[in-house]
Amino acid sequence: MGIFADLPARPCGGVPVPARRSQKGLADRHRPVWHTTDPDPEAKDMTENDFQTRLAKLLEQIDTLPESERPKLAQLASETQARHQKMKKTIAELQESLDHLRLSVKYLVFDLEATRRENKYLRNLLESRQNGEGAD
Numbered sequence: 446m447g448i449f450a451d452l453p454a455r456p457c458g459g460v461p462v463p464a465r466r467s468q469k470g471l472a473d474r475h476r477p478v479w480h481t482t483d484p485d486p487e488a489k490d491m492t493e494n495d496f497q498t499r500l501a502k503l504l505e506q507i508d509t510l511p512e513s514e515r516p517k518l519a520q521l522a523s524e525t526q527a528r529h530q531k532m533k534k535t536i537a538e539l540q541e542s543l544d545h546l547r548l549s550v551k552y553l554v555f556d557l558e559a560t561r562r563e564n565k566y567l568r569n570l571l572e573s574r575q576n577g578e579g580a581d
Contacts, residue, residue, distance in 0.1 A: 493533075500526060 507518045
């Protein structure tokens with residue numbers, strides 16, 4: 446497990462949260478689950494497929510409206526889809542940045558531990574030299 450494994454995944458409205466899974470790979474660990482903003486704890490999570498299905502149904506319903514109302518609602522649906530794509534891209538970039546940060550922290554912890562070991566060794570070496578000079 447990584448050094449952040451003990452941190453809980455906290456859901457936020459509209460933001461995917463990495464599912465808590467074993468270390469299978471990035472694709473499995475960072476599969477987005479879209480949380481609704483509904484305060485009801487029984488509310489269902491919206492997956493990517495659910496979103497696309499609901500958007501397609503909305504577009505079908507818009508097509509059944511009178512011609513005068515269609516363009517405005519179709520434009521809103523198109524903007525929603527564009528925002529959704531932008532949000533997915535941003536989330537993917539954010540998760541990539543977090544992965545890089547986690548790796549950087551691991552390297553820093555490793556370097557710190559190595560430095561501590563090296564300092565301990567050098568202190569012991571100095572002490573043994575000082576003890577050797579004091580005995581002469």
